[in-house]
Amino acid sequence: MFDDRTPIYRQIAAQVKADVVSGALDGDEQVMSTNQYAAYYRINPATVAKAFQQLVDEQVLYKKRGIGMFVSPTARDALRAQRRETFFSDLVDPMVAEAEAVGIPLDEVVARIQRRATRAGKEDR
Amino acid sequence: MTLAVEAAGLRLRYGDVTALDDLSFTLPGGRIYGLLGRNGSGKTSLLSVLAGFRKASGGRALIDGQPVFENPRNTRRVCLIRETGDTGDKDEKVREALYTASRLRVGWDGDYADALIERFQIPRGKKLGQLSLGQRSALGMIFGLAARAPVTLLDECHLGMDAPSRAAFSDELLADFMAHPRTIVISTHLIDELSPLFEEVLIIDQGRLVLQDETESLRARGADVTGPAEAVDRFVAGRTVLRERRLGRTKSAMVYGGLDERHRRQARDAGLDLGPVALQDLFVHLTQPSGGAR
Numbered sequence: 001m002f003d004d005r006t007p008i009y010r011q012i013a014a015q016v017k018a019d020v021v022s023g024a025l026d027g028d029e030q031v032m033s034t035n036q037y038a039a040y041y042r043i044n045p046a047t048v049a050k051a052f053q054q055l056v057d058e059q060v061l062y063k064k065r066g067i068g069m070f071v072s073p074t075a076r077d078a079l080r081a082q083r084r085e086t087f088f089s090d091l092v093d094p095m096v097a098e099a100e101a102v103g104i105p106l107d108e109v110v111a112r113i114q115r116r117a118t119r120a121g122k123e124d125r
Numbered sequence: 126m127t128l129a130v131e132a133a134g135l136r137l138r139y140g141d142v143t144a145l146d147d148l149s150f151t152l153p154g155g156r157i158y159g160l161l162g163r164n165g166s167g168k169t170s171l172l173s174v175l176a177g178f179r180k181a182s183g184g185r186a187l188i189d190g191q192p193v194f195e196n197p198r199n200t201r202r203v204c205l206i207r208e209t210g211d212t213g214d215k216d217e218k219v220r221e222a223l224y225t226a227s228r229l230r231v232g233w234d235g236d237y238a239d240a241l242i243e244r245f246q247i248p249r250g251k252k253l254g255q256l257s258l259g260q261r262s263a264l265g266m267i268f269g270l271a272a273r274a275p276v277t278l279l280d281e282c283h284l285g286m287d288a289p290s291r292a293a294f295s296d297e298l299l300a301d302f303m304a305h306p307r308t309i310v311i312s313t314h315l316i317d318e319l320s321p322l323f324e325e326v327l328i329i330d331q332g333r334l335v336l337q338d339e340t341e342s343l344r345a346r347g348a349d350v351t352g353p354a355e356a357v358d359r360f361v362a363g364r365t366v367l368r369e370r371r372l373g374r375t376k377s378a379m380v381y382g383g384l385d386e387r388h389r390r391q392a393r394d395a396g397l398d399l400g401p402v403a404l405q406d407l408f409v410h411l412t413q414p415s416g417g418a419r
Contacts, residue, residue, distance in 0.1 A: 006344075006401045007341045007344050007345050007401075008321060008341065008344075009341055035303045038299060038303065039296070039299060039300060039303070041321075042292070042295050042296060042299065042321060042322070043299075043321040043322065044157055044299075044321065044322055044323060044324045044340070045299075045303060046156065046324040047321070047324070047340075047341060050341060
């Protein structure tokens with residue numbers, strides 16, 4: 001479930017963000033309570049609270065007193081924008097480096113991307 | 126209300142042996158603490174003193190700001206379960222031991238105890254001495270949980286339990302802690318398995334406190350730096366290195382503390398890989414005879 005090395009609260013925060021980006025969690029939707037999370041993942045509730053606090057600080061979640069935590073209506077767009085910013089450095093650059101390391105010409109990589117794009121375009125129609 | 130636990134310059138000597146050596150810490154109430162230490166490091170001695178089972182040779186053990194030893198107000202509020210539970214004499218039946226606990230424990234929840242006895246299939250008619258190691262441990266844990274003591278000390282209670290039982294007890298412990306917040310200290314050698322339950326960790330070695338920290342912060346303090354040997358050497362120079370390993374031209378060094386975002390970026394720019402470290406690895410290197418980052 002978690003790797004036992006990375007701080008767990010960061011892994012929880014990353015998971016919630018992934019759910020927001022994918023749309024599994026909608027804007028203004030309530031997230032599970034601290035205690036539900038703690039029981040589900042078998043972790044200390046304070047650790048969950050720490051993850052939630054980080055997400056509140058990053059304006060991914062907001063708190064309704066006495067009710068619980070909710071997804072900020074703007075969170076999805078904001079997270080998507082962030083991911084776009086790091087997309088090339090996090091994903092494309094390492095891919096290019098790997099292609100070079102194993103000897104795949106870049107035009108082959110580009111051709112593959114274009115084929116996928118065409119197929120995806122057809123499926124959309 | 127939850128109760129704080131405090132040790133102030135605590136010392137314990139048995140003859141020539143110093144079991145606890147000037148130990149000081151404060152545990153705010155209502156949290157789950159992990160007490161980690163190697164065999165013979167003083168974990169059991171510490172818990173015995175905190176529970177008032179033993180008198181300290183020096184210093185003070187306090188619960189809610191009051192001494193514990195021979196103080197009925199506090200001894201009533203603390204419950205220490207040792208290993209396989211010295212839960213009674215060996216000829217006593219489970220049923221009788223449960224009855225005794227229900228009479229002695231102020232906060233005893235008989236229904237909860239019954240539910241746990243059912244869940245973990247402890248035979249009520251058996252004598253304590255006839256139970257298997259795993260059953261005795263489970264019974265100890267049941268006594269510890271159902272007592273609902275404001276200060277609950279569990280010393281190596283997972284001994285001999287199989288993995289499914291340990292997982293089930295972790296679930297019970299968390300659920301009951303959330304429903305009835307209290308101060309819980311758990312000593313264990315199962316560091317990576319149980320550490321997600323701990324809000325804070327205390328590490329003791331040779332009767333002294335090595336560190337007390339939030340589990341998550343402690344985890345974040347270690348990092349494995351891997352890359353070309355010279356680059357690793359340059360990066361770790363002047364840092365606390367807990368372990369180094371070398372494979373051909375590649376070197377890996379476990380560093381402890383003092384890494385912020387800027388350092389992490391530096392490492393990446395130098396072509397180094399920065400990986401997280403398991404708590405157990407940190408523990409091993411912080412409690413080695415040579416002494417790590419004390």
